[in-house]
Amino acid sequence: MREGSLEAPTRLPLDWENPDFYDEAKLDAEMRRIFDICHGCRRCFNLCDSFPRLFDLVDESANGELDTVDSKDFKKVVDACTLCDMCFLTKCPYVPPHEFNLDFPHLLLRYRAVEAKKNGVGAADRALTETDRNGKWATLISGAVNWATRRGSPMRGLEEKVAGIDPNAELPKYASQTLEARAKANPPARDEAAPAKARKVALYATCYGDYNDTSIGVAALAVLAKNGVETKVVYPGCCGMPKLEQGLLDEVADGARKVAAALAPYIDEGYDIVAPVPSCALMLKFEWPLILPNDASVKRLADATFDLSEYVVDIAKKEGLAEGMAPVEGGVAFHMSCHSRAQNFGQKGAELLRLIPQADVAVVERCSGHGGAWGYKKGNFETAMKVGKPAMRQLDTAGKKHVVSECPLAGIHIEQGIETLAGDKPKPERVSHPIVLMARAYGVASE
């Protein structure tokens, strides 16, 4: 729920195909209009590092007002934004339908789109956006890649120099076999003992779920099969969130059209599309229709897509879950990720965990600070740790045996933060997603 407004926020389509969108003078005028409202409001002062940077620029300017801030300094504000959407969704009373029509994250996204069109994206940032290309080769040589990218590896100096990756940032590992290959080798079989459901699920693997951490997809397939749901793994390509972060809107649109076309036959056959990573669910459900508002297949895909936690909780509410779960001992500290919150469906991950018998769940709803690949970058990692510290501290002091976020990258970042905060004290075990604990409760997990 947002502060100070009773109306639900309405996000307007991104006008990126209009030449005015890339007009620098018009962009500057719009930034000054919005930044001036923010300067007078300041509700978002502690959400991230973008707002403190903006308010410092104003406070340290010649007359303490925005008109004496140099436009070239706006980049500092833009650079600190992780597109978490929390200012738009949880704080701002001036978002549409309010007449101020204020969408801070999309304003900063426009700035990045203008920069990308004018100057291109640097080679290192560009390489990080190519998640499918990277994932395909990295899974083939995952042992070597994981060795080279672990903290303390002698290769991290080179990665810092060439790719601008902070040597202290914990990076995601690669799997030796993709989720698609695992599912092909071991096709998910519906539990014959469970009453057959009318539901069929096409699990949209996501780049992270396909190439990096397959335990989430494996657990999802096992839980759905246990509950009588027919499942398939599908993965026509990345949702494009890393490209969105770089302002590459035309490439995000191309990816959206391609994935929507590939998933259309599944929707025709009655499959629900389920995405296990909240950022990817957010892209399919909300961002793609704002980028391609007149594309019928993108709209149809958005309507057919569910976040994984949302979907399992929906089964529980409408049809009930299969029996047979045992308690998971030790309790869970659950981090509600920003892109779960941005889907505006309540605390679905916590609801899922509370379906496990005797669940002891502590919920923390604060940004982890990681911001995807943004948080690995040199110059951002320290900020990412600083922004995430309150969430990390609360998750640590909850004193549970497990810590979990629906956002797997937030989970890795939180684990690293807790490691630093907790020192020699015992630390909670990081679990990749709440569904993994549910699979353990059913005794069907094979991680």
Ligand code: SF4
């Ligand atoms: S989207 Fe998130 S990171 Fe960006 S300005 Fe808003 S709160 Fe800050």
Ligand code: SF4
């Ligand atoms: S984004 Fe909205 S709530 Fe946040 S500082 Fe600006 S005007 Fe205030």
